[in-house]
Amino acid sequence: MKKFNLQLVAALFLSVALMTGCGLKKMQKKYDTVKYETTPEVLETHGGNINFSIKGFFPEKYFDKKVTVEFTPVLKWEGGSHTCKTVKIQGEKVTGDGTVIKKKEGGSFEYSDVIPYSPDMNASDLVVNATATKGKKTVELGEVKLADGVIYTSERVARDEDLSLAEHGYKKEVLITETANLYFDYNSSNLTMMQKLNKEEASKEAVQMVKDFIEQGWKIKTIDINAWASPEGEEAYNAELTQKRSEAGEKYIVDFITKLDKAIAREQKKDYDEIKREYTVNPQANGEDFDGFMAAINKSSLPEKQAIINVIKSQPDKAQREQEIKNMTVIYAEVEEILEPLRRAEISVVCYEPKRTDENIAMLSTTSPDSLKAEELLFAATLTEDLGTQLKIYKSGTEVYSDNWKFWNNAGYTLLEQGNLEEATSFIEKANALSPNNPVVMANMGVIASWNKDYETAKSHYEAAQNGGLSMNYNLGILKIREGDYDGALSLFGGKTCTYNVALANLLKGDYTAATNNLKCVEEQDAAVYYLMAVVGARSGNTTMMYDNLKLAVAEDASLKAVAKEDREFLKYFDNTDFQNIVK
Numbered sequence: 001m002k003k004f005n006l007q008l009v010a011a012l013f014l015s016v017a018l019m020t021g022c023g024l025k026k027m028q029k030k031y032d033t034v035k036y037e038t039t040p041e042v043l044e045t046h047g048g049n050i051n052f053s054i055k056g057f058f059p060e061k062y063f064d065k066k067v068t069v070e071f072t073p074v075l076k077w078e079g080g081s082h083t084c085k086t087v088k089i090q091g092e093k094v095t096g097d098g099t100v101i102k103k104k105e106g107g108s109f110e111y112s113d114v115i116p117y118s119p120d121m122n123a124s125d126l127v128v129n130a131t132a133t134k135g136k137k138t139v140e141l142g143e144v145k146l147a148d149g150v151i152y153t154s155e156r157v158a159r160d161e162d163l164s165l166a167e168h169g170y171k172k173e174v175l176i177t178e179t180a181n182l183y184f185d186y187n188s189s190n191l192t193m194m195q196k197l198n199k200e201e202a203s204k205e206a207v208q209m210v211k212d213f214i215e216q217g218w219k220i221k222t223i224d225i226n227a228w229a230s231p232e233g234e235e236a237y238n239a240e241l242t243q244k245r246s247e248a249g250e251k252y253i254v255d256f257i258t259k260l261d262k263a264i265a266r267e268q269k270k271d272y273d274e275i276k277r278e279y280t281v282n283p284q285a286n287g288e289d290f291d292g293f294m295a296a297i298n299k300s301s302l303p304e305k306q307a308i309i310n311v312i313k314s315q316p317d318k319a320q321r322e323q324e325i326k327n328m329t330v331i332y333a334e335v336e337e338i339l340e341p342l343r344r345a346e347i348s349v350v351c352y353e354p355k356r357t358d359e360n361i362a363m364l365s366t367t368s369p370d371s372l373k374a375e376e377l378l379f380a381a382t383l384t385e386d387l388g389t390q391l392k393i394y395k396s397g398t399e400v401y402s403d404n405w406k407f408w409n410n411a412g413y414t415l416l417e418q419g420n421l422e423e424a425t426s427f428i429e430k431a432n433a434l435s436p437n438n439p440v441v442m443a444n445m446g447v448i449a450s451w452n453k454d455y456e457t458a459k460s461h462y463e464a465a466q467n468g469g470l471s472m473n474y475n476l477g478i479l480k481i482r483e484g485d486y487d488g489a490l491s492l493f494g495g496k497t498c499t500y501n502v503a504l505a506n507l508l509k510g511d512y513t514a515a516t517n518n519l520k521c522v523e524e525q526d527a528a529v530y531y532l533m534a535v536v537g538a539r540s541g542n543t544t545m546m547y548d549n550l551k552l553a554v555a556e557d558a559s560l561k562a563v564a565k566e567d568r569e570f571l572k573y574f575d576n577t578d579f580q581n582i583v584k
Helices: 002-029 201-215 235-268 290-299 305-313 318-331 333-342 358-367 374-383 387-400 405-417 421-434 439-451 455-467 473-483 486-493 500-509 512-520 527-540 543-556 560-566 568-573 577-583
Strands: 035-039 042-046 049-058 068-071 073-077 080-083 087-091 099-101 107-116 124-128 131-134 137-140 144-151 175-183 220-229 281-288 344-352
Touching: 002 131, 002 137, 035 144, 042 568, 049 144, 073 107, 073 144, 087 107, 099 107, 144 568, 175 201, 175 235, 175 333, 201 235, 201 344, 220 235, 235 281, 235 344, 290 305, 290 333, 305 318, 358 374, 358 387, 374 387, 374 405, 387 405, 405 421, 405 439, 421 439, 439 455, 439 473, 455 473, 473 486, 473 500, 486 500, 500 512, 500 527, 512 527, 527 543, 527 560, 527 568, 543 560, 543 568, 543 577, 560 577, 568 577
Parallel strands: 042 144, 087 099, 220 281
Antiparallel strands: 035 049, 042 049, 049 107, 068 087, 068 131, 073 080, 073 124, 124 144, 131 137, 175 344, 220 344
């Protein structure tokens, strides 16, 4: 009896095992009836990620009621793989979480995931080898290719950010002015250096400084004579008086220059006409200086100054105002002291500061940089288009003017133009240490961060530069491309055209016409431009555009043959003879 029972139990277990295996084997055998749709059909990276979705369809009478299927896509490439998340799909008699598929009707499931992009993934396949489990037995249903991967055109961002060069501050024409006053007695236009105020040391020193300034021999642009009268006299009289005072001031300075030029002519044994300098004199009779008087009263220590100001301002006309000022001089002796300096002719001599020629500055910048002022040395770098020479000048500036942030920034700028990120970083960081949060430096710090793929820091630096008054829209637009926001990028680019990155944003948005137009007029038609034009041709079905530009691209840069050979942008042309002839 016991023997019979043991045989019966063994038979039951075998029967169950056979039934279990039968369900799995059937699903494995008919797995080719299961269909998958992957979107996109060729994986593509946007904003540094690969987003994809899958729909799976199970036919009627396929899915065993007690089976659980684990669906785990894997992106595979030579030398590596990325395993995506797992979802469970189960028969109607399985408990727990999972998408239920009924045996009789069949059914479907949806799946989506995001893969962080890596360049290793460019030539890859998205596959799945789902596993089916029933009881304690598990089988692999078989590997199925879900999609090709990865189109990475969104990563083809050009390093053409707007770099920021510190302005040199050098001016080819600089005007220097020296000014002195000649004073006159009350109601007089007779100029004498024995006049009370003219005898004061400060006045004599000012006049002598004007004379010394002229004696330097700098070219005179103009001499302005502004004559004034104190406001207690009658208006018409003061106008005539200041006219005579301006003429006296003009005569004084013209006589001095004439005497000086004649002395130089004698010393150099030349004719006076050869030596005499050319200049213009602009005499101006300004009448009474009422504003000057009121300002002087206001600054004075007179205890009654506010009362004086109120009285004068309350007068209905100029005649009464002039009379009140006269009255004040009788009551307050200090008022006369305020009026005296107003009776004057102000002489302003404006000269051109002597400048080196551009040729001389350029020569000294490389042979004797320490002989130039900082502004001259910075300017010298703009006189050549050779980046090597510019860098040499800026680096010499970091030695001669080591605390001047502009030289450090501009050396870093030039190194970035040369693509030397590592060395540029040390110079830009030094500039930032010397001038923290300077918008010009912040802009370049942003470029460095972007090239190092630290896009959050780059954005922070760009915004700081923008807040400081620089336009960072183009650089911020490039970051938008990297984020996958192509509309945002084009919005920031504004009306900018004929630029590679603008064309790239057009292409990624699907506007192939705009992309083509912007690429055609890029100033420097290089391999990158031709290659992107070939991509536009491939996407738009214009094979002539694709082949013509791909030929130009590989002719400029032979390494692009290997790139194009695996670039999924050209996937459907891989077996085409014309394509193979270009990339072989």
